Amino acid sequence: MTPREWARRLWATCRRTRSDRDLEDELTAHLELAADEERRRGTPEGSAVRIARLRVGAVAQAMEAQRDQRGFAWLEDLARDVRFACRTLGKAPGFTVVAVLTLALGTGANSAMFSVINAVLLRPLPFPFPERLAAVASIDLRATAGASGSASWPDFFDWRSSARTFEHLSAYRETGFTLVDGGRAFHVPGAVVTSDLLSTLGVKPALGRDFRINEERAGADVALISDSIWRSQFAAAPDIVGRAVTLNSRRFTIVGVMPPAFHFPVSVPAAQIWITNAEDARVDNPADSPMTAERGAHFIRVIGRLRATASIASAQAELEVIAAGLARAHPDDSGNRGVRVASELDRLVGDTRQSLLVLLAAVGCVLLIACVNLANLLLARGAGRGREMALRTALGAPQRRLVRQLLTESLVLATLGTGCGLALAYGSIALLVRLAPVTVRGLDQVTIDGVVVAFTAIIGGISALIFGLVPAFQTARTDSGIGGAATARATQGRGQRRLRGALVIVETAVGVVLLVGAGLLLRSFDRLLRTAPGFESQHLVTATFRLPDSRYPYLKQILFYDDVLSDLRALPGVDSAAATAPLPLSGSRYSISFQQSGVQRPQSERLSADFGMVSPGYFRTLHVPLLRGREFSDADSDVAPRVVIVNERFARQYFGDANPLGQRIKPGLSTTEKEMPWREIVGVVGDIRHQRLSEESRPAYFVPYAQGLISPLSLVVRTNNTTGIVEDIRRTLARKDPELALYDVRTMDEYVATSVATPRFQTLLLALFAAVGLTLTAIGLYGVMAYGVAQRTREFGIRLALGARPAEVLGLVLRSALALIAAGLIVGVVAGAFATRLLASALYGVSPLDPATFAAVAAMLIAVALVASYVPARRATRVDPIAAIRSE
């Protein structure tokens, strides 16, 4: 058919009623003309029309033939089939409700899960040509995994001036500002960015202007502010551009306001104020070197916009050449540094992709089980419709027509189920998002959009085929003999029973895979929760504040912290108070190289370990055991001999069995000293899981903050009154300096909870899906067993009549159920052993082949199977022999 003919036919189909009359008129005219001719030949008036009709045929039949030619016959058939299917389903409301609910559960879970995947993995970043945004990071070529994704300022400047594959290359780092407004100080999340960041992203300020390149130089104190700050702090003043704002006690000039939707860096909470990297080029003491000159300090992120002609691979190749040149030019700092270019979306999504795909696979399994259940239901229903099918076959319906009719029923069911599923997904998204870890990109924008609806429709259609095809053929195959009870029963032969058995095996196997996955994650999560972080997280409150450099030069900062801590310790209800940076489980980690006394290594092979600054009493406050030596005390001041405390792992790794106390190391850390000092190890403390609960602690060393303060400290207060203390801390701080803002006020337990949020999300969802899967499997098994027993009523009656004891009949039924389950278990365990490999990276302390989990799943399934088949089995024992035999 040509497209034009298609169009004509479609048009004709749409305008059926009018065209029908047209056809009829024409045929009637034909008949009249034929009758006229008969009359001309002299046929009596009474029989002219009758004879004409004999000659040219009946109008009705010709109409039918024309109708077939006229439209898309199949489309009209489809409409008829759909109407018929709706009527048929309406007559079996119980079946229809169960089927639609089963499908709604299956497709709903899928479309909810997919809507998350759509928002997180598929939806492009909200910038023009987002596919050309790439993240560039400096990597340690010696490290096998876990690259940090950061870079140093000098590296970035060199990349920016040499790279040709990028239209723009920008750097940024997240930071925070203390904003004072009407005597009240508060913390605002923000970022330090290079002047061309907005050009890279392809965004323009809604008001005012972008940064200029000369504003990257120290002294250019300019800021861009967010739409929400503009509204909340500046009452949306139209003359905002050019006004001053005081950030960290320094005056900045506002040059622009960003559009409301602008959100970069992609972090939670979102940045509200952006200043240029002039911030990092600034030094308080002219003798110091600025951060922008520290090639070894990797703490900024780099994002670039690729040229239209470039690709990730070509950018990677170019930057590798540049990095190799830098490694030759600066062997001390960059000797082992390489570079990695990745798409910005991939960087943001990170590990989330794997866990989301695993969850999608899991909901896929749930849907598969739902489909198998439906197939079973349809088979049972089809068996009951043997008489109807036989009758329709006898009346001349070809088999393919019956198959089509049955498939249409499946399609109608699928449409209803999928519709309900979408509604279910819509309702569950809010819950899903609340359970999800907050830091995942896109999770705040999960919606049911066109993509999700299309996906749902597709899986609905596929489901209809999966659950409808086999039963349709099976049912339509009914013998076309005289439709009677005997025929209907005869077709329930071994073939059908085997088919239904196979379906049970499939759904059991899929259920096993789901359960094993969920079981492994549950065990792993349990392990994780039982993992001691190396300190006691209960009753600890933490908070951070930032001392503006302009008013607090180095020594004054140390004195201020000393002062605040001694005030906090005096508060009622406070057991102890300390300060540290970085805070365990807060996500930030400092890694600083060091030299070991008496061990010579080339500079490029300098060792690195985790680093922390702590106050006296820090380890006591966190209840970290002191294994050797002493904690820091007030005597370890800025003028005292330099000291350091190492953790157990550090001691073991670098000193083996030797006593590390009295040994010296030299961290690559300079503060006020002209030269980096050697520091004597005065204590060994227990290991702390610093990064996340699932990650073993690395070697770490700690210095007193009085001897090396490089960033704002967090307060850590141990108290029984974790809620009331916050106001006390705030008041204490405000008394000392009302222009300081306390932020990140959280209990240590909250940090622990956040650190397990991702595994908790994955575990919870998989467990939920497995529970749904298990329930569906149990329902399916029950259905099959109940149906099997009903089919064999006569057999059981005879057995009982011949003297079989009820227990024997019970055993007979249970055995046949167990045989199916056992087969399903075997298939499922083998499939599970392969499938759980996908989970390996998400598991903590549990092997993907954990025998205990597999055994528990097997036991659970057998138990469920027994329960599901017990009820039908009991029914079999209660068969009345006389009634059963007579019923035939």
Added chain:
Amino acid sequence: MSNRDSGKADILQGTLDIMVLQTLTTLGPVHGYAIAARLEQVSNGAIQLNMGTLYPGLMRLEQRGLVRGKWGVTENNRKARFYAITAAGRRQLAAEKAEWTRTASIMHSLLNEAP
């Protein structure tokens, strides 16, 4: 029962298109009954077209754009739908005619081959 289902009707339908197009070329715009009457006359009564065969055929030709139908009035003042061949119909007829002649001549020489 239905024309569609017999193999004979299928063959007829293939040739019916040519017959109708040729008739319209000869007679000019005429109604369905006239086409049927003409074919019956030309074939000496061998072809008696049932309405159920003729009208779906006309409809197919119309759908393919080979003929165009229009309501009109017969000389006896009866309303009828008149069909006219289109330019595309003329081209199609020429092509089918050539094909038909070729096939017929092949069949003719094949069947009359000396044993």
